[in-house]
Amino acid sequence: NAGVTQTPKFQVLKTGQSMTLQCAQDMNHEYMSWYRQDPGMGLRLIHYSVGAGITDQGEVPNGYNVSRSTTEDFPLRLLSAAPSQTSVYFCASSYSRREIGHEQYFGPGTRLTVT
């Protein structure tokens, strides 16, 4: 198993550009989520999904869109990048929402810089 994979590892965008951060898992996990990590702060939840076709907002959803058309993939879209979205982004997955407390797998992260 590859686990949770994220692409790209690094990205630089100009203000106003759009892009999609990719996240995939091969463990047949129902639950997937996106976090952002800023200096001096812990990870904060952006969006999450409890299964294909179902998504919901987390703590800091503004400026981001998600969709979940398959169990394996959970892309995060930035529609119009802003400098405030400069951060490290982590994707995570677990078998179900209830399993977050037992085992949650994190991807390696994507470092995004918006100039």
Place this chain on the structure above:
Amino acid sequence: AQTVTQSQPEMSVQEAETVTLSCTYDTSESDYYLFWYKQPPSRQMILVIRQEAYKQQNATENRFSVNFQKAAKSFSLKISDSQLGDAAMYFCASLETSGSRLTFGEGTQLTVNP
């Protein structure tokens, strides 16, 4: 809403010594989990230890143990026989079992001196 607070932005310890990282939390629920995650310079998030709130016994994993004080809402991490590889950012986190997300503290940067 859950909150998690780590009041020590930085800590240091001598190799082979013991260090304790502090964490306090707040939740309105009675059923929840608490975690310590390690993040080395590679950025990978690594689960160090997990505590279920209904269990009175403190969790241990080899050199890592916790002091879980439920009434005080305190959850500290003790690292014994510190090793150079323990140097990392450590995050405390909580999860209400009725909820869908981990809530993280601000992190403590641990330095291990040889």
